[in-house]
Each structure stands twice: as structure tokens, then as C-alpha cells.
Amino acid sequence: MKQNFTVRQGALDGVEAFLRVAQYRSFRRAAAELGVTPSAISQAVRALEARVGAALFIRTTRSVGLTEAGARFLSRAKPAFEELVAASEVARDLGQRPTGLLRLTVPRAVVPILLEPLIASFCQAYPEVEVEIAAGEELVDLAAKGFDAGVRMGQFVATDMVAVRLTPPFPFVVVGSPDYLRRHRQPERIDDLRQHACLRIRRSNGSIAPWSLVDGNKTVEAIVSGPLIAHDFPTMLGAAVEGMGLAQVPAPIATSLVKTGKLVQVLKSFAPMAPGVFLYYPSRHQTMPKLRAFIDHVKARPAAAGKTRVHVDDKRTRGTKTR
Structure with missing residues (x-):
């Protein structure tokens, strides 16, 4: 069921005029402060009183005072209006400079x-x-x-996002520790992975990702098995360093480990290319x-x-x- 707005349309109209008159006890001074005519201030206050359903000021030719309704309205409206002004200033600040x-x-x-x-x-x-x-x-x-x-990597960025490239494209490499490769014959073909412990990663949707490789112009998705299923590449990479098996990971995160000899890349000619890493956001x-x-x-x-x-x-x- 559709609900009505708690704050009626135009409910804040005239509130600033009321607060200025209450502050100075003068329609003329309030008008000068807001840069409008006394008549405009008077009309705004009368319209507010009509919406509220009660007189807010006692007016004489010599002075302006608050009615009981006006005093109660002032006690609640003044801090609320100040909070609205402060909220606007905070939002404006965020929209104008990096903060x-x-x-x-x-x-x-x-x-x-x-x-x-x-x-x-x-x-x-x-x-x-x-x-x-x-x-x-x-x-x-x-x-x-x-x-x-x-x-995220480019293949996981939705098509309705604006994307800014952070890295060039890079290969997904298969790596293993020297200790593991001493205990197991180094694979030379995709089918050789059947005889190897292959570390796997579980996707965010719950499925276990196959290893994706290329054979010439053909993409091959290899269903592999092994002792570990990780939820992120650093965990899988660490397990490969410890000799638990082969891992397929983005090349940039394995580069330093390959250079220091802690890991060895295998099946180099079968490594597929990933589009790279992107910063993405909804709309310019x-x-x-x-x-x-x-x-x-x-x-x-x-x-x-x-x-x-x-x-x-x-x-x-x-x-x-x-x-």
C-alpha cells in the first residue's frame, strides 16, 4: 500500500523567514537579513501560520512577540533547521573538493x-x-x-560500468615449486595435468573454476583435481610455494616468486591472456x-x-x- 510523505510538500516554506523574525523580533530586520522585502517576509510567515493552523506571532505597531504556539514551534524548528543547513554544507563540501x-x-x-x-x-x-x-x-x-x-580483472567487470585500466593484459600462468617438480614429472601437455595435484579456486558464486588454457587458437577448459580448494589467489599461490601442487594464477602475483626461484613456470605455451585489471565505477x-x-x-x-x-x-x- 502506497504511503503518504511524512513531510508535506512545501512544509519547510517560510521556516527560515519565521526563524529570522523570531531572532530579531522584527519583520523589517528579518527582511534586510534575507535580502527581501518586509512584505515578502510577512506573506511567508502568514502562509506558514496557515499551514501550521495557529498564529505564531503577536504583532503590534510597536513590537513583535511569539505566541505560545510560536515559542513551541521555535524550540523544535530552530535546531532542526540548523541541522538541515549543516547537512547541506557537508554535502556541498563533498561535492566540491576531494574529501x-x-x-x-x-x-x-x-x-x-x-x-x-x-x-x-x-x-x-x-x-x-x-x-x-x-x-x-x-x-x-x-x-x-x-x-x-x-x-577487478576485466572479464569480471559488468558491461554497464565505467572502467579505467590499471594494468596491461597479462597471462594466467601455471606454476609449481622446485620441490614439487622434483617429485613429479614436469607437464608438457595439457593432458599431463591429469597426473598432477592441481590447486583450485572456488568462485564467488560457489562453483569451482576449471583451469583455462589455450592450445593454438582453441581455448581449453581443463577439469583438474588436487588437495586444496582456495577462495583467493594469494592462498593458492602460498600453497604452491609449499609444494602442495601446481597453481594457475595471474602472472603479476607470481613474477617475484619465479624470479627468486621459489616457483617455476610450466606449460608456458598454453598460458591464456587475461584482459588486465581495471578500476570500475557506475557513472561519470x-x-x-x-x-x-x-x-x-x-x-x-x-x-x-x-x-x-x-x-x-x-x-x-x-x-x-x-x-
Whole structure:
């Protein structure tokens, strides 16, 4: 059943005029304060009294006083009106300069290699902005959960989002520890994965993701098995370092471990390419200064991963799919 508004249309009309008259006990001074004519103030107060259903002032040729109804109205209306004015000023401030709380939802894997250096430099450049990072793999509704923006790989960004590229495309690599590969023959073909312990990841929708590989121009989804099912790439990567099995992960998070010899890449020619990592948000028209400042900061800085410059595509994503 449709409900009526608690506050009637126009219920606040004349309240500021009433408060000024009550403050100065003068229609003329109230008019001068608000930059209107005494007649306009008088009409606004009369209209308010008509809506309230009671006289608010006692008027004589020499003075203006409050009725009992006016005094009670003043005691409730004055603090409420001041709160409304303060609320407007806070909202206006947020809409005019970078300030307030910037909330970002991001995968755990990108925090140390991409976001930490960006966030540190951004907070130094914009000290009036507080940044909150919610690290998790779940794909959340930005508006419903109160986030300003999110960070995800391009294939998981919905087509109605505006996307800003944070990294170039990169491969998904299969890696294993030297200890594991000493105990198991290194795979050379996709079918060889049947004889290996393959670490897997559970998607946010509850399903276990197959390993996606390429064989020439053909994409192959390999159903693998192994001792561990993780909910994020860092956990799976750590298990691979400990020799629990092979893991398929985004190349940027494995690069340093491969360089130091803690992991070895296998099946290199079968590695598929991912579109890269993107910052995404709902609409340019709803972008607050705090988010616009962060977007500009991202565009102006080199990428953390690989020390290459950030490639920026400030556009709506096309041809992507959600998890």
C-alpha cells in the first residue's frame, strides 16, 4: 500500500523567514537579513501560520512577540533547521573538493602489488580523503554496499560500468615449486595435468573454476583435481610455494616468486591472456571529487606491477562477463 510523505510538500516554506523574525523580533530586520522585502517576509510567515493552523506571532505597531504556539514551534524548528543547513554544507563540501571516505572493493591479490603504492601516494596527495579497502573475492553491488568503486580483472567487470585500466593484459600462468617438480614429472601437455595435484579456486558464486588454457587458437577448459580448494589467489599461490601442487594464477602475483626461484613456470605455451585489471565505477555523472581525484591519480602514476606505465581506458567495458 502506497504511503503518504511524512513531510508535506512545501512544509519547510517560510521556516527560515519565521526563524529570522523570531531572532530579531522584527519583520523589517528579518527582511534586510534575507535580502527581501518586509512584505515578502510577512506573506511567508502568514502562509506558514496557515499551514501550521495557529498564529505564531503577536504583532503590534510597536513590537513583535511569539505566541505560545510560536515559542513551541521555535524550540523544535530552530535546531532542526540548523541541522538541515549543516547537512547541506557537508554535502556541498563533498561535492566540491576531494574529501570524505573513499570506499574500494578489491581482490586480495592486487593489494600488495598494485594498490599499496597507489594508496600511499594518493593519501599523501589528498590528506582530506580517507581510503577504506575491503579486500575480498566476492563481486559486490557497489551502490547497494556503499562502495565508490571496485577493482577487478576485466572479464569480471559488468558491461554497464565505467572502467579505467590499471594494468596491461597479462597471462594466467601455471606454476609449481622446485620441490614439487622434483617429485613429479614436469607437464608438457595439457593432458599431463591429469597426473598432477592441481590447486583450485572456488568462485564467488560457489562453483569451482576449471583451469583455462589455450592450445593454438582453441581455448581449453581443463577439469583438474588436487588437495586444496582456495577462495583467493594469494592462498593458492602460498600453497604452491609449499609444494602442495601446481597453481594457475595471474602472472603479476607470481613474477617475484619465479624470479627468486621459489616457483617455476610450466606449460608456458598454453598460458591464456587475461584482459588486465581495471578500476570500475557506475557513472561519470555520479562521480564525486574524491573518486575523480583517485582516477586522475591512477592515470598520472606508473603501474606498480612490472614498473610499466599505467595504460588507461576511461570507458564503458564491452564484451565482458560477470562471475
